[in-house]
Amino acid sequence: MNDMQFSAVTRVNGPLLILAGAGSGKTTVLVNRIANLVKFGNGYHSSMVPEGITPEQIAAGEAFLNGEADFVPNGCFAVSPVHPWQILAITFTNKAAGELKERIAARLGEDANDLWAGTFHSVCGKILRRYGDRLGYTSHFTIYDTDDQRRLMKQIMKEIGEDEKILPHKSVLSAISRAKDQLITPQEYNASAADYRQKKDRAVVYGLSETPVGSRCDGF
Ligand SMILES: Nc1ncnc2c1ncn2[C@@H]1O[C@H](COP(=O)(O)OP(=O)(O)OP(=O)(O)O)[C@@H](O)[C@H]1O
Ligand SMILES: [Mg+2]
Incomplete structure (x- = not known):
């Protein structure tokens, strides 16, 4: 380096x-x-000399910092080291995330398994699966891709007899997406629609799309 x-x-x-x-x-x-961070924490900037440190351990630490060695004995020079699970390393593409994970694993060995590393989507999916119950989700949710979303919209529109020419599913999907970005619930969206017919209709579709899968859209 x-x-x-x-x-x-x-x-x-x-x-x-x-x-x-x-x-x-x-x-x-x-x-x-x-x-x-994991191996040494703030050890590099600390003047603390661990008791009983050997010249071999010092050499191993220097080699690690210079990238010449992959491992040093754990805890040797560490000052407030960071737990692997306290680290979040996110990137955009699967390719970049794969490379990042591979290189971290080569450097850290087993500790790498506890790190939160991946794409934005995969890490957020993992967080939701593990802790989503706190938001009222089960851990068995399914993430809909663009095709799934389109199919769901079309199915709901058919159910409620809405005409695609009057209320194109794409416009409904982007309205739902915008509402979700602003944490607006279907109820709030509906309340804000006043007498605006198209917005009212979009609110109905939004509300139905939030209904749990098993109870209304079998086959998805
Ligand atoms: N200081 C350095 N001296 C020599 N080689 C280096 C140095 N730093 C990185 N490299 C090597 O250069 C190559 C590219 O490094 P790295 O993947 O870290 O770059 P990057 O900026 O992340 O690239 P990208 O833009 O493709 O994501 C790797 O083979 C790496 O080992
Ligand atoms: Mg890179």
């Missing part, structure tokens, strides 16, 4: 923004920074 990379890796407290061009070593910094 070069000096800038090294200083980013060993900076532990406070926020840090790294801007660098393609292929210039950003992921290298991320991976080493995560490894440094």
Whole structure:
């Protein structure tokens, strides 16, 4: 690693923004920074000398920091190390997430399994599956992709006899999406529709789309 990379890796407290061009070593910094947090915490900037430290252990620590060794004995130089499960490493594409996870695993070994690493979507899905009960979801929810959403819209429109020409399903889907972004429930959406017919209709579809799968749209 070069000096800038090294200083980013060993900076532990406070926020840090790294801007660098393609292929210039950003992921290298991320991976080493995560490894440094887990293995050493704030050890690099601490002047604490652990009792009974051996020259071999010091050499192993230096080799790890220089990226020449993958592992050092756990806990040797650590000052307030971070638990792997306290780290969230998210990126956008499956490819980038796969590379990130692979490189973290190569660096951290088994500790890497406890890290929250993946795409925005997969990590959020995992959080919902694990803790969604606190929001009233079960852990058995299904995530609808674009096709599933379109099918659901068409089915609901048919059920309530709504004409696709008057209320295109795409416009309903984007209205629902906007409402959800603003945490507006179907009831609130309906209340805000006043006498606006099309909005009222969209509110009905929104409400039905929220009804649990098993009780109304079997076959999805
Ligand atoms: N300081 C360095 N000296 C030499 N090689 C380096 C250095 N930093 C990173 N590399 C190597 O350069 C290559 C690209 O590094 P890395 O994947 O970290 O870059 P990146 O900025 O994340 O790339 P991308 O934009 O494709 O995501 C890797 O093979 C890495 O091992
Ligand atoms: Mg990268």
